[in-house]
Amino acid sequence: MYTLKSKLRDLYRHPVGYDVINKILLQAGLSKGLIENPVIGALPLSFLNRIAGKKLGNGFFDALLALLNQSNDRLDPYSSKDKKITPTWWKEAVFYQIYPRSFMDGNGDGVGDLPGIISKLDYLKELGVDALWLSPIYDSPGDDNGYDIRDYQKIDSQFGTMEDFDLLLTELHARNMRLVMDLVVNHTSDEHHWFKEALKSSESTYRDYYFLRKEPNNWTSFFSGSAWNHYPEEDLWGLHLFSKKQMDLNWENPKLRQDIYQMIRWWLEKGVDGFRLDVINYISKETGLPDGDSFIGNLMGFTGIEHYFYGPKLHNHLQEIQKEAFTPYQAFSVGETPGIGMKMGKLLTDDSRGELNMMFSFDHLETSGHARFDQYEYDLNYYKSYIMDWMENFADTSWMSLFYDNHDNPRMLSKVDHTHTHRQELAKMLAMIQMTLKGTPFLYQGQELGMINKDFHEISNFRDVESINKYKELCEKMPKEEAFLQILAGSRDHARTPMQWSAKPGCGFSNAVPWIDSDGDELVCNAEIQMQDSESVLSFYRDLIALRRKTPALIYGDIEFTHKKRKDILIYTRYLEGETYLIICNLSNDEQKLPGNVPVSESLEGLESLSASADERKGLVLCNYPAKVMKSLRAYEGRVYRI
Numbered sequence: 001m002y003t004l005k006s007k008l009r010d011l012y013r014h015p016v017g018y019d020v021i022n023k024i025l026l027q028a029g030l031s032k033g034l035i036e037n038p039v040i041g042a043l044p045l046s047f048l049n050r051i052a053g054k055k056l057g058n059g060f061f062d063a064l065l066a067l068l069n070q071s072n073d074r075l076d077p078y079s080s081k082d083k084k085i086t087p088t089w090w091k092e093a094v095f096y097q098i099y100p101r102s103f104m105d106g107n108g109d110g111v112g113d114l115p116g117i118i119s120k121l122d123y124l125k126e127l128g129v130d131a132l133w134l135s136p137i138y139d140s141p142g143d144d145n146g147y148d149i150r151d152y153q154k155i156d157s158q159f160g161t162m163e164d165f166d167l168l169l170t171e172l173h174a175r176n177m178r179l180v181m182d183l184v185v186n187h188t189s190d191e192h193h194w195f196k197e198a199l200k201s202s203e204s205t206y207r208d209y210y211f212l213r214k215e216p217n218n219w220t221s222f223f224s225g226s227a228w229n230h231y232p233e234e235d236l237w238g239l240h241l242f243s244k245k246q247m248d249l250n251w252e253n254p255k256l257r258q259d260i261y262q263m264i265r266w267w268l269e270k271g272v273d274g275f276r277l278d279v280i281n282y283i284s285k286e287t288g289l290p291d292g293d294s295f296i297g298n299l300m301g302f303t304g305i306e307h308y309f310y311g312p313k314l315h316n317h318l319q320e321i322q323k324e325a326f327t328p329y330q331a332f333s334v335g336e337t338p339g340i341g342m343k344m345g346k347l348l349t350d351d352s353r354g355e356l357n358m359m360f361s362f363d364h365l366e367t368s369g370h371a372r373f374d375q376y377e378y379d380l381n382y383y384k385s386y387i388m389d390w391m392e393n394f395a396d397t398s399w400m401s402l403f404y405d406n407h408d409n410p411r412m413l414s415k416v417d418h419t420h421t422h423r424q425e426l427a428k429m430l431a432m433i434q435m436t437l438k439g440t441p442f443l444y445q446g447q448e449l450g451m452i453n454k455d456f457h458e459i460s461n462f463r464d465v466e467s468i469n470k471y472k473e474l475c476e477k478m479p480k481e482e483a484f485l486q487i488l489a490g491s492r493d494h495a496r497t498p499m500q501w502s503a504k505p506g507c508g509f510s511n512a513v514p515w516i517d518s519d520g521d522e523l524v525c526n527a528e529i530q531m532q533d534s535e536s537v538l539s540f541y542r543d544l545i546a547l548r549r550k551t552p553a554l555i556y557g558d559i560e561f562t563h564k565k566r567k568d569i570l571i572y573t574r575y576l577e578g579e580t581y582l583i584i585c586n587l588s589n590d591e592q593k594l595p596g597n598v599p600v601s602e603s604l605e606g607l608e609s610l611s612a613s614a615d616e617r618k619g620l621v622l623c624n625y626p627a628k629v630m631k632s633l634r635a636y637e638g639r640v641y642r643i
Contacts, residue, residue, distance in 0.1 A: 002068040004061065008048070009041030015074065016067050016310065019341030024299065026368050059293035063306040066286075070312045073347050083351075085396045085556050090274075090332050090357060092555055093130035094435075094545050095180070095442045099407045100137055100159055101145060103445055103499050105510035112498075112509070114160035118168050121175060123527070127448060127538070128545030131178040131332075133276050135407055137165070138184075141191050143245040144223075144465055145496075147182075147278060148189040152263045169271050178273035180332060185260050186282045187246040190229075190238075195247050199234055209256045210247050211239035211289065218291045219304030224469040227304065239289070241282060241308075243465050251283045251317055264325040274332025277356070280318070281337040281348075284311025300339075301371065309339040318348065318355035327354075334358040334401060342390060349398040358401045358440065361390075365409055373470070373490035378415040380587035384570050388561050391438055391572075400439035404430060405447045410494040414453035422589055422635045423450055428540045428624035429585055429638035435544040436574060436583045436640065438559045443541075445499050449530055450537040453494040455519040459484060463516045467491040502528040535626050543622060547640070553579045568592055569633070573643075581621075582641040586633035593632050618642050 002011065011017035012035050022032050035041060045061065085091070098117060106115030114137065124132070136146035139154040146156065155162050172179050188195060198206040216228035216237040221244075228237045229244055239248045249256060264275070286307040297303030318335075326333055335348065335356045341363060349356050366372060367382040394400055404412035417426055427450035434441050456462060459471050467487050474483035493516065500522040502508030507522040530536035548554045557576035563569060568588040574581045586592045620629060622640040629639070 002045075002065050004046040004065075005044050007041065008035055008043050008045060009038075011045065011064075011068065012036075012041065014068055014071075015343035015347055016071050017064075018343040019345075020064060020067060022341055023339065023363075026363065030368070060295045063293050063296060067306065067310065071310070073315060083397050085399075086351065087556065089178075090131070091399055091440055092549075093178070093440060094128055094548070095131045095133055095440065096124055096127070096129040097133045097135070097406060097442060097444045099135045099445060099496055101515060102496050102509070104501070105506075105512070105514075106160075108511045109158075110506075110510050110512035111158050111515050113158065114155070114164040114168050118164075118171055121171055121177070125175050125177065127542055128549065129177065129443070131180055131273065132172065133180040133442070134182060136182045136184060141189055141245060143189070144243050145463075147184050148187075148191075148243060148246045149184055150189045150191045151193075153266060166270070173271065178332075179271075180274045180276055180334070181267060181272055182278055183264065183275035184278040185249065186279045187240065187242060187248045190240075190245045190247050192247075199231060199236070205255070208253045209250055211250055211285070212236045213289075217289050217304065218297075219289070219307075220292075220297065220302055222302060223466050224473045241279075248285075249283070251285075251313065252287075257317070257320065258324075261321065261324040264321070265329070268325065268329040268331055272331075274326075274334075274357075277333060277335045279338060280335040280356075281310060281314055281340055282308050283317055284308065284313040286311060305339065310344060315347065315353070315355060319353070322354050322356075332357055334360065336360050338362055342394060346395060346398050350395070351397040358399055360401050360403065360406075360442075365412075371490075372409065373486045375485060375489045377418055378412070380416060380570075381567055384587060387433075387437065388564060391559050391561070400437075401442055402434050402437055402439040403442040403444070404434065405444035405495060406442075407444070407495050408492050410490060410492075411447075411451060411453050413450060414494070417589065420452055423452065424537055425624055425634070425636040427537045429636045431537070431541050431544055432583065432622070432624060432638040432640065433570070433585060435548045436554055436581065438555075438557070438574070441548075444495065446495075448538050448541040449500060449525055449527060451500060451525060452521065454497050454521070456488055456491070456493070459487065461517060462487065462491060462493050464491055464493045464496065467493060498522075500526040502526050540624060547622060551579070551581070552576055553581055557581075563595055566595070569595075571595070571598065580643050582643050583638070584633065584641070585638040586636055589635040591632050591634055 012021055021035055025032050025034065100117065101112045103112045104116030104120050105111060106113050106119060136149065137155055137159045138146065138149045139151035139156045140146045140148050141150060155165050169179055194206045194209050197204050198210050198212060201207070213236065216226065219227040221227040222241055223243050227239055227241050229240060230237055240246050241248055251257060290307060292304030292307060294303065296306050333356050337345065337348065337359045340348065340359065340361060345359050345361055347353060349359050364383055364386045367379055370376055390400060412430065413423060413427055414420070462468055471483055471487045474486055497516055497518050498507040498509035498514045500507045500518070503523045503526055506512065506514055507518050508526065508528065527538065530538035533539060553574050553576035557574040559572055559574055561572045563571045568586065569592055570585045570587055572583055584598060619642065620639060621642050623629060624638045625634060
């Protein structure tokens with residue numbers, strides 16, 4: 001039992017304590033070395049309460065202790081120490097996320113669809129993609145672009161038909177590619193028949209499928225405002241952590257869970273290969289839905305989050321999903337887990353646990369002290385420290401997902417370099433890191449072209465419900481011009497504009513006016529141009545993916561970092577069974593001198609040499625600059641050597 005008398009270092013040894021404290025330090029812009037200091041680590045929690053209690057409030061400490069004491073899950077530190085990596089297809093694969101509305105329009109209505117995706121499968125196969133992850137294509141009112149599901153077993157008409165889906169699945173499998181669907185089971189649309197029936201009568205079977213109660217608590221929504229809707233005719237309040245039309249499901253109800261498992265099995269019977277589970281760590285809420293702590297709410301931006309981001313039944317629910325639905329079909333699973341750090345992530349993904357295969361952690365997407373809507377320039381030295389920590393401490397019995405972009409975040413290229421002065425070099429260098437680290441790469445559509453944030457000019461350019469709601473909220477606190485700049489910094493719409501296939505009107509995405517505008521960037525950055533250019537970002541991605549596919553050391557090999565304290569340079573080796581690769585990257589837009597003990601060669605052998613003997617293919621394998629190799633690193637230069 002943890003109390004105020006517990007030492008900080010003991011709290012830090014607990015998976016929940018480790019991740020929660022690190023999250024607080026991250027948000028406060030402080031180093032975790034603060035807790036690792038032996039003097040501070042020996043202090044009791046009550047000391048922190050005395051010096052910061054007035055600012056934090058007693059509720060903060062109560063919430064922290066409750067989280068620590070509700071979870072007794074630990075991993076045996078010796079159970080995975082000597083275990084070897086278990087090879088499997090999803091560790092070797094390169095995944096590619098498609099946002100269907102924006103990928104390719106097959107019927108000319110300005111909205112992407114399944115026939116459009118089918119028409120581009122050869123492009124994806126040539127890129128080297130092994131598996132597609134589709135954002136939701138289920139029947140939906142579209143309040144949150146498909147993440148508000150009205151019918152789990154029906155294709156939304158704007159994307160096509162079930163016959164189109166079956167054809168997509170057939171065509172993918174014919175190309176030896178796999179399909180992973182988005183599974184959204186934290187909430188449904190308020191137009192789902194379960195919710196409609198839930199509101200009709202207190203005797204309805206579905207009343208307990210949702211959180212419907214006489215009084216709301218103080219929880220706030222991720223999309224601004226209260227997390228509760230009022231239904232005056234029924235005199236009820238309904239919980240929605242996201243949009244007002246996305247009603248949270250009550251996973252305490254066993255009948256609900258069985259209905260969900262039946263739906264999952266239905267898709268797996270069709271041949272789907274797995275699922276990405278949307279905000280899956282939110283499915284377990286604390287009994288009674290107690291009020292959230294105001295300090296935690298202000299710190300994290302969302303009141304009440306401590307009562308559901310790592311709920312008391314989370315592990316039970318995930319183990320049950322695995323047993324009831326995934327395991328019988330050998331289905332792949334990757335969970336979206338906001339707020340979950342490394343230690344809790346191990347509990348969710350360790351081979352011995354039977355929960356998830358992988359998870360998406362988001363702590364690398366913003367640097368210390370920053371949030372998504374802040375206006376700042378991302379420092380890649382933060383990513384260096386983050387990735388070294390995870391690579392060195394995330395056990396081989398867990399497996400890391402590697403990503404920069406997705407449908408919920410601005411483009412990483414624009415976050416690192418607002419001016420886009422070294423756009424091509426930076427895009428290639430980031431690709432090099434992603435394809436040579438230990439883990440599974442997840443690409444997001446357009447990333448392989450080096451797509452960047454859009455130059456939106458006014459709020460009417462946006463389509464995202466989160467951005468529109470946040471703009472209205474900010475306008476109550478600041479001038480409209482400042483509010484717009486914040487939305488421009490963090491809007492999800494930057495990643496949702498049409499895929500840039502060509503310089504034609506509509507980006508080659510559609511013959512009609514697209515559902516969301518581009519900004520003319522397709523004139524200089526598009527797939528048609530890059531497919532013909534051997535020095536393009538697209539060609540570099542193809543080369544990197546081919547290198548990774550042919551090189552077991554870059555997938556299953558050990559990883560070792562050197563020059564850890566050297567700012568602006570990332571250096572590491574990957575090695576397996578006598579084969580070693582050295583990766584060197586300049587994380588800045590300034591020239592950097594190479595450390596003296598790093599091999600430098602002016603011979604760029606290229607990928608064709610990978611079929612040669614080991615001695616013949618030692619040296620520089622890949623570089624993101626076409627010119628002569630120098631003894632210093634140019635802006636965002638990256639090199640892969642075989643040594």
